Amino acid sequence: MAKVYLATDIGPRRELNEDIVADLGHETYVVADGMGGYAAGEVASRILAATIRDALAAESSFDEAVLKQAILRANDAILQTVRENPRYSGMGTTATIFHREGGEIVWAHVGDSRLYLLRNQTLSQISRDHSLVSDLVANGSITQEEARSHPKRNVITRAVGVETELDVDTGAFSTADGDILLLCTDGLTSVVPDEEICSMILASPEGEDVAKRLVRRAIEVGSHDNISAIVVKFDE
Ligand code: CA
Numbered sequence: 001m002a003k004v005y006l007a008t009d010i011g012p013r014r015e016l017n018e019d020i021v022a023d024l025g026h027e028t029y030v031v032a033d034g035m036g037g038y039a040a041g042e043v044a045s046r047i048l049a050a051t052i053r054d055a056l057a058a059e060s061s062f063d064e065a066v067l068k069q070a071i072l073r074a075n076d077a078i079l080q081t082v083r084e085n086p087r088y089s090g091m092g093t094t095a096t097i098f099h100r101e102g103g104e105i106v107w108a109h110v111g112d113s114r115l116y117l118l119r120n121q122t123l124s125q126i127s128r129d130h131s132l133v134s135d136l137v138a139n140g141s142i143t144q145e146e147a148r149s150h151p152k153r154n155v156i157t158r159a160v161g162v163e164t165e166l167d168v169d170t171g172a173f174s175t176a177d178g179d180i181l182l183l184c185t186d187g188l189t190s191v192v193p194d195e196e197i198c199s200m201i202l203a204s205p206e207g208e209d210v211a212k213r214l215v216r217r218a219i220e221v222g223s224h225d226n227i228s229a230i231v232v233k234f235d236e
Pocket of ligand 1: 185225
């Protein structure tokens with residue numbers, strides 16, 4: 001079994017919370033960060049979570065292909081909603097999911113929300129950001145530090161519900177005793193550095209809602225965005 005903490009907050013400056021966090025059952029979790037005008041981002045992230053929930057309900061075991069297929073179904077469902085409601089044109093959402101199957105984690109990902117693994121007191125980002133600044137860091141044009149304040153840091157290069165063709169990243173790894181997984185949106189990671197996220201999780205006392213604490217920290221240090229986090233602590 002695992003201890004699971006989920007938190008999401010509209011943040012101090014937004015009129016809507018377009019993020020969604022969900023425990024889909026069967027040790028499967030999702031975060032999504034919707035975008036688009038006229039409340040469309042909220043619609044996109046909610047269609048995504050509902051579609052993935054339905055897709056997975058029909059499955060008995062979840063491998064990378066199954067998670068990828070669930071995201072592709074959500075892609076079709078969002079595009080279909082836009083065809084029926086042109087006012088939602090331009091909406092889309094990030095999607096980052098993981099599932100624990102025995103001693104293995106499988107994950108699937110699109111966009112700039114993140115999956116992290118905290119193991120041996122080290123926080124590692126497992127998912128790769130599909131964002132303009134991530135590409136610029138990768139090709140050496142800017143540093144990681146410059147990326148944090150780059151004027152185009154919000155531009156993502158892949159989202160669910162925007163085009164009929166969608167590349168979904170997937171992966172799998174074995175779990176170890178004491179592993180902690182974090183799923184979060186950029187409302188957290190754009191203002192709270194990885195080192196601080198890591199030390200906050202490690203310092204969190206038994207039973208504290210550490211997801212809520214991370215979200216509160218993002219607000220304290222001035223996040224203008226919606227902020228979401230899911231922390232899953234596997235039993236030692
Ligand atoms: Ca966001």
